Every structure is written in structure tokens, then in C-alpha cells.
Amino acid sequence: MDAKASDIGARLRGAGLRPTRQRLGLARLLFAGPDRHVRAEELSREAREAGVRVSLATVYNTLHQFVDAGLLRRVDVEPGRACFDTNLSRHHHFYDTGTNELIDFDAEDVGITGLPEAPGGKTVERIDLVVRIR
Numbered sequence: 001m002d003a004k005a006s007d008i009g010a011r012l013r014g015a016g017l018r019p020t021r022q023r024l025g026l027a028r029l030l031f032a033g034p035d036r037h038v039r040a041e042e043l044s045r046e047a048r049e050a051g052v053r054v055s056l057a058t059v060y061n062t063l064h065q066f067v068d069a070g071l072l073r074r075v076d077v078e079p080g081r082a083c084f085d086t087n088l089s090r091h092h093h094f095y096d097t098g099t100n101e102l103i104d105f106d107a108e109d110v111g112i113t114g115l116p117e118a119p120g121g122k123t124v125e126r127i128d129l130v131v132r133i134r
Contacts, residue, residue, distance in 0.1 A: 008032075015069035025052035026062050030072070035087035037075065037102040043084075075102060077130060092129040 008027045009019040017023060029046050030038065038046075044059045054062075063084050066072040073085040077095045083102055085093075090107040110129060118124050 011071070012069075015066075015071050017065060017069050017071075022052070022054045022058050023062055023065075025050070025054060026059065027066075027071075030066075030084075030086055035085070035104075037083045037085050039081075039083055075128065075130065077102065092131070094131050094133050096133050098134050 008024060008031060011031070012019040012023055012027060019027075025047060026043060029043060029050060029052070030036070040056065040060045040063055043063070044054070044056045047054050047059065063072065064074075067074045067084065070088070073088055075083045075085050075093060077083055077093075077100075085102070087104060091104045092107055092110060094103040094105060095101075096103070112127060112129075115124070115127075
């Protein structure tokens with residue numbers, strides 16, 4: 001296992017995930033380069049092209065496991081259509097409905113006022129803003 005693979009394995013273990021062959025292969029594709037947005041189908045295609053043998057169902061399951069472990073952020077762009085974001089910093093998104101592209105923008109660039117109090121004694125955990133553009 002090369003140094004990069006061991007770093008990714010350590011990252012998975014640090015998030016409480018066992019570094020299986022499938023998880024390592026998908027994590028390398030997701031985290032080796034700059035931050036990115038990816039859909040499960042895109043990641044599945046990239047995995048095939050990279051020689052990572054994994055089913056589309058495993059890609060979906062792994063992405064959701066990475067979200068639950070705090071390694072990825074899920075961005076719902078339309079009902080039943082999610083993207084997964086490797087950028088975990090505080091930010092929001094423009095969503096280009098013509099190209100299906102997500103574009104990050106800094107959370108500090110927008111102010112939200114008049115937010116009602118969370119019901120039932122709950123607290124607001126995070127606000128995810130997706131601004132649709134064409």
C-alpha cells in the first residue's frame with residue numbers, strides 16, 4: 001500500500017470506517033484531488049474507468065456511509081437528485097439547472113435574517129442554501 005493509500009486508510013479509520021477495498025478505491029477517487037461535487041452515477045463511471053470493481057449500489061451505500069461519518073456533505077439539488085461534496089467548510093451553492101453544475105460560494109457572502117425559532121426545543125444545526133441559476 002503506497003503512502004497516499006495509507007493516508008486514505010487512516011482517514012477512513014479515523015471516521016470509524018473499516019478501509020475495505022471498495023471504500024479505499026472510492027475514497028481515492030473522491031479525496032485525491034481538489035474539492036469536488038459528484039453524483040453516484042459519475043463516481044461509479046470513474047471507478048469503472050480506474051479499474052475499481054464496485055457495483056452502483058455499493059457506490060450509493062459508500063457515499064451515504066461517508067456522509068454519516070462526516071467525510072462528505074450531501075447536497076440535495078432536486079427531489080431524488082443528490083450530489084456529494086468533499087468540501088466540508090461552511091459554504092453554500094449555486095446550482096445551474098441547465099448544466100447540473102454546483103458552484104460553491106462562501107457562507108459569509110449571504111445573510112439570513114428572520115429565521116423562526118426551531119420547533120420543539122430543537123436547535124438549528126446548519127443552513128444549506130442552494131440558489132438555482134440558469
